[in-house]
Amino acid sequence: MDPIRIEGLNFAYGEGDLRRPVLRDVSLTVHAGEVVLLTGPSGSGKTTLLTLIGALRGMQDGSCRVLGREMLGASERDRVALRRRIGFIFQNHNLLGFLTARQNVAMALEIEAGMPERERLDRAGAMLAAVGLAGHEDKTPAKLSGGQRQRVAIARxxxxxxxxxxxxxxTAALDKVSGGEVVHLLRDLAKSRGTAILMVTHDPRILDIADRIVTMEDGRIVEAANAA
Known part of the structure; x- marks a missing residue:
């Protein structure tokens, strides 16, 4: 099963005279274990496409199958269930400042009904060690560098x-060294687990992590090529 299979997707904001098409006849497949970068100018529809794939907003037209589930016509309950099976990483990491790194990561396991808190915290600690943050588990985000905070987001x-x-x-808020370390770490961890990654980026410094680079312009995919 391909984690993402999109065919003929269209999406617009607004209604009537204010209706503004944002995505036009988008088709895209992402295979298991594949790293795909989504590039293109601001306003080309990249983030809107990501939010539709992530079930953060409802579909309007076309087919979008994510982890085997069709999103066209999906209920809010279905979308919530799908979001629990997707890992999200944002530019501003979205960590809770009053929680430690370990607690921030463990929050992602609260959806696992019946998992004891001790097991959640142990798994969170092991994941933080995997991203190179052993010894930093009990620090709050304010006591971590930007690159370390993004590593916590990857662990989560x-x-x-x-x-x-x-x-x-x-990588938008990170310097060149930290940004490169973070995305290579993400790629290596996901590859070892066979996890697909779809990443929106304007950062030309990280193109080498991709299996494929997909370029969007004016709501359309204008180029999709294997990375060199």
């Missing part, structure tokens, strides 16, 4: 073993 995204990871500009 991967700890529940999702079938798909969606990342939106994960």
């Amino acid at each position: 995204a991967l700890v529940a073993e999702p079938g798909l990871v969606l990342a939106d500009e994960p």
